Amino acid sequence: MIKRGLFWVLVLGIFGLGLAQADEFTKKDLEKWQKAFMAVVKEGERLFHSPLGSNKVSCDMCHPHASNTHPETYPKFQKQLGKVATLRDMINWCLENPLEGKPLPLDDPRMIALEAYITWERRGVPLAPGKH
Amino acid sequence: MKFKKVSRRKFLKGLGVAAVAGSLPLKMVEVVYGEKPADKFTFAVISDAHITQIKGTRFVRNFDEGLKKAVFEVSFMDPPPDFVVFGGDLAQLGKKEELDHGLEIMSQLSLPIKWVVGEHDFYLDMGEYWQKHLSPLYYSFDHKGVHFVVLNSILTYESWINQFKDPMERMLNMARLDNPKGSPFMVGKEQIAWLKKDLEKYPPETPLVVLSHSPLYKIFKPWNFWTDDAEEVQAVLKRFKKVTVLHGHVHQVLYNQIGNITFMAFISTAWPWPYPVSYSQLPNAVPKVTVFMNRADPFKERDGTGWSYINIQNGYAAQHYQLWENTPRTVYYDPKVSYPVDQDYQDPARRIPPQEHY
Numbered sequence: 207m208i209k210r211g212l213f214w215v216l217v218l219g220i221f222g223l224g225l226a227q228a229d230e231f232t233k234k235d236l237e238k239w240q241k242a243f244m245a246v247v248k249e250g251e252r253l254f255h256s257p258l259g260s261n262k263v264s265c266d267m268c269h270p271h272a273s274n275t276h277p278e279t280y281p282k283f284q285k286q287l288g289k290v291a292t293l294r295d296m297i298n299w300c301l302e303n304p305l306e307g308k309p310l311p312l313d314d315p316r317m318i319a320l321e322a323y324i325t326w327e328r329r330g331v332p333l334a335p336g337k338h
Numbered sequence: 339m340k341f342k343k344v345s346r347r348k349f350l351k352g353l354g355v356a357a358v359a360g361s362l363p364l365k366m367v368e369v370v371y372g373e374k375p376a377d378k379f380t381f382a383v384i385s386d387a388h389i390t391q392i393k394g395t396r397f398v399r400n401f402d403e404g405l406k407k408a409v410f411e412v413s414f415m416d417p418p419p420d421f422v423v424f425g426g427d428l429a430q431l432g433k434k435e436e437l438d439h440g441l442e443i444m445s446q447l448s449l450p451i452k453w454v455v456g457e458h459d460f461y462l463d464m465g466e467y468w469q470k471h472l473s474p475l476y477y478s479f480d481h482k483g484v485h486f487v488v489l490n491s492i493l494t495y496e497s498w499i500n501q502f503k504d505p506m507e508r509m510l511n512m513a514r515l516d517n518p519k520g521s522p523f524m525v526g527k528e529q530i531a532w533l534k535k536d537l538e539k540y541p542p543e544t545p546l547v548v549l550s551h552s553p554l555y556k557i558f559k560p561w562n563f564w565t566d567d568a569e570e571v572q573a574v575l576k577r578f579k580k581v582t583v584l585h586g587h588v589h590q591v592l593y594n595q596i597g598n599i600t601f602m603a604f605i606s607t608a609w610p611w612p613y614p615v616s617y618s619q620l621p622n623a624v625p626k627v628t629v630f631m632n633r634a635d636p637f638k639e640r641d642g643t644g645w646s647y648i649n650i651q652n653g654y655a656a657q658h659y660q661l662w663e664n665t666p667r668t669v670y671y672d673p674k675v676s677y678p679v680d681q682d683y684q685d686p687a688r689r690i691p692p693q694e695h696y
Contacts, residue, residue, distance in 0.1 A: 255514060260392075261390075261392050261398050261399075262390055262391075262392055262398065262430075263390070263398060263400075266514065266515065266516060267515075268609050268610075268611070269612070270515040270516035270560075270561055270611065270612070270617070271516045271560070271617045271619070273612040273614075273616045273617040274612035274616050274633070274634075274695075276696075286635070296636075299636070299637075300636065303636075303639075304400065304609075304636075304639075306399075327617075327618075329619075330618065330619075331618050338691075
């Protein structure tokens, strides 16, 4: 991605054509991006149904179809942590406790995939930040 | 009836029974039906333990602790229950190591156990080990004027069963609750024929209690809160006046009334499941009469789990859910309204925010 971006910066810089229009995209682009997103959702679904910790327990055992994860309510005050927490904080909490594993870096591709899957299963539900 | 409450540490000390730390009566309610004294009895329920082997002698601690806690508390019921029902899913993947480990924990009970088979116990070897070492898959018995029937409700279609390359692949596919390639549970023709014959000799006045793993009605197919031939089973039970169907599988407080049949679910010792209403992408048929149990606090390992005991009086059931991190719940059949109600929360005005699931 970065390489391709740099390429276009160079092309535009060199030729100075001034033709570039910011973020103009086609249906084909939309399809491509959706496909890229769904590939990550699919990977998230696989991870969500895999033993990610040390004890063979997987996320879906308590959260079939990622239900009862409520991604639309984050960030919210998590009384057990005594602070406003994000969905990723809670994913890591589950990895460390019921799954007896190690937390993921917040920008780990696996973390992003889990978040993508959890959010996808909740699509269409209105945002309700802070809700308990 | 009283419970003696004992800390986990004392339990682990094993025989420190005499040193039980005080006795604390849990909230007990006697639900009385009618005025004439009737034969009344109690049995305990432990269900959905999901004992999981990690490797060798290592098992998932959390699920072991849940089952141990239930077994310990049931063994301290005073007076003791007449028997204990195990509602299915002793194992997670049907392995003999898991069933053996579960049996070892259950062996602390010096009470008769009525076993109901769950899909997690069954689909590795199609119930072979279960039948050899635990129990028949379906059977019936009489107890103090009540006829009990235990069904194997987790059978499914042959075509689904025969598609896998090996038994573990089949087991894993059945074990995933939200598997889009799953298959619905059923009781099957053979067992329904057996059931008809078994019930033949009983008059319609005989109170009937049917025990199954899956609910014998249709709530939510994607998670198999469902039995495909439920209507056929219900039809066989139709001529009886007092019928209670008790089931596991759903890991939650759940109850319903369909015609003459009262349905009540068992809670799990391992973990609670969300109500299907909390999956926003698909419709569900969760019974409107059910007052949900509290949304579980993920920071409390035992929240949303527990065991229960059931009083049968005049042929009607009252289930007392012993939720370890919550206020106990009592759900009983109310002849005044002809459906099961929660004694504290049935009135919508009395419900509390954690009972809202979304």
